[in-house]
Amino acid sequence: MDVIFGNLDLWGTAIKNTLVVFAGGGLIALVLGLVVGAMRVSPVPIARGVGTVYVTLIRNTPLTLVFFFFVFGYPSLGLPRMDSTVLGILAIGIYTATYVAEVLRAGINTVPVGQAEAARAVGLSFGQVMGSVVLPQAFRSVVPPMMSVFIALLKNTTIAAGFSVSELAQLRATINDSGDRPGSPMEVLLWVALVFVVLVLALSFVQNRLEKKWRIVR
Numbered sequence: 001m002d003v004i005f006g007n008l009d010l011w012g013t014a015i016k017n018t019l020v021v022f023a024g025g026g027l028i029a030l031v032l033g034l035v036v037g038a039m040r041v042s043p044v045p046i047a048r049g050v051g052t053v054y055v056t057l058i059r060n061t062p063l064t065l066v067f068f069f070f071v072f073g074y075p076s077l078g079l080p081r082m083d084s085t086v087l088g089i090l091a092i093g094i095y096t097a098t099y100v101a102e103v104l105r106a107g108i109n110t111v112p113v114g115q116a117e118a119a120r121a122v123g124l125s126f127g128q129v130m131g132s133v134v135l136p137q138a139f140r141s142v143v144p145p146m147m148s149v150f151i152a153l154l155k156n157t158t159i160a161a162g163f164s165v166s167e168l169a170q171l172r173a174t175i176n177d178s179g180d181r182p183g184s185p186m187e188v189l190l191w192v193a194l195v196f197v198v199l200v201l202a203l204s205f206v207q208n209r210l211e212k213k214w215r216i217v218r
Helices: 008-040 045-059 063-076 084-109 113-121 126-141 143-163 168-178 185-213
Strands: none
Touching: 008 045, 008 084, 008 126, 008 143, 045 084, 063 084, 063 143, 084 126, 084 143, 113 126, 126 143, 143 185
């Protein structure tokens, strides 16, 4: 247990940064994915085209390259300087938004077309139809795949370690390079894996609770 209690300060910072990247990236992914998902089913051809191009371009680009752009390419554009953690949040959020959008699009397609047509027939706009009729039902039907996306996002936070973000995946190198910290690299890796298992189990618990609460009887 020396690897834990002898490095509590490092563990605290690593877990905090991992959760910050996960929460920040998840929020961006959810909001942006909601917008892009709505664009993907929009009756406006330009909106559908923009949504399709975004999803096709970003989803087929390796996440590591997306990180490279934000961490190394962004500063060269002369834009306001940002902390590496913020850039990591933006990278993982924008990347994951494509998967959120596709999951939501699949959920939207499960809602009977007649309901949207009936809502439009009584005078509701496209935004009102999506917000009041379609999306609430779509969210209920996509809880399992959506949670899988967020579990993948959590595990993808480890990529941020290669771009100067002090999170769990970088803990092994930090402890190993210090020289005066207790714990071997293998011990650190095993504990890091255990932390991720606990976090994934927590997300799975949330998924089960949401499924029971929002269960749809068909």
